[in-house]
Amino acid sequence: MVATTIGIIGNGPPLYPDFSRYEQEVDFWIAADRGALTLLENGIEIDLAIGDFDSITEEEKEFVRNHVKQFNEYPAEKDETDLELALIHALKKEPERLYLFGVTGGRLDHEMINIQLLYTIAQNGVRGVIVDQSNIVELYQPGSYVVERNNSYPNISFIPFSSTIKGLTLSDFYYPLADATVSWGSTLCISNRLIGNSGTFSFTQGILLLIKSRDTIPR
Numbered sequence: 001m002v003a004t005t006i007g008i009i010g011n012g013p014p015l016y017p018d019f020s021r022y023e024q025e026v027d028f029w030i031a032a033d034r035g036a037l038t039l040l041e042n043g044i045e046i047d048l049a050i051g052d053f054d055s056i057t058e059e060e061k062e063f064v065r066n067h068v069k070q071f072n073e074y075p076a077e078k079d080e081t082d083l084e085l086a087l088i089h090a091l092k093k094e095p096e097r098l099y100l101f102g103v104t105g106g107r108l109d110h111e112m113i114n115i116q117l118l119y120t121i122a123q124n125g126v127r128g129v130i131v132d133q134s135n136i137v138e139l140y141q142p143g144s145y146v147v148e149r150n151n152s153y154p155n156i157s158f159i160p161f162s163s164t165i166k167g168l169t170l171s172d173f174y175y176p177l178a179d180a181t182v183s184w185g186s187t188l189c190i191s192n193r194l195i196g197n198s199g200t201f202s203f204t205q206g207i208l209l210l211i212k213s214r215d216t217i218p219r
């Protein structure tokens with residue numbers, strides 16, 4: 001099966017977006033550990049459930065096993081996290097895009113390494129996108145890009161992933177920028193917004209994170 005877009009859901013807390021927005025776009029769904037229950041609860045058919053499944057009961061595990069197309073169980077003592085195992089399988093399919101859900105909002109160590117996985121994804125020539133209830137996160141390397149307005153996530157921030165970003169230029173943003181250098185710890189590019197339906201950003205050196213966000217909606 002050719003999977004142009006793969007969705008992976010991790011074992012994070014219930015900060016998931018409306019999956020119906022992505023269900024038609026995703027060709028192949030992979031669930032890591034307890035993420036399988038989340039997808040099944042949302043009525044989404046799982047192509048692969050993977051992990052050690054140590055965060056669910058034996059009854060829940062059997063339920064998952066009986067409701068997925070493929071079930072890969074690993075021992076709890078292993079070098080990779082469940083999410084990384086899911087990512088390895090996803091990259092073997094050579095998709096164009098990978099959506100990551102359920103990978104933020106819990107333990108800080110897990111969240112930070114999960115964001116760093118965007119770099120691994122990019123190194124494989126795949127566009128990686130982290131999505132949760134309040135944020136959309138993508139990683140970019142030097143170049144020129146168009147960013148479209150998303151009224152559900154109106155705030156746009158540019159955060160250095162590498163120690164320094166050089167030549168950062170923002171056009172058609174409320175706070176424009178021209179050939180700027182932005183380093184770790186700078187708040188210069190936090191909470192910007194588009195003026196119209198789209199804008200452009202470019203930079204010549206470094207790696208940055210683009211984060212579209214909104215205020216948390218009470219559940």
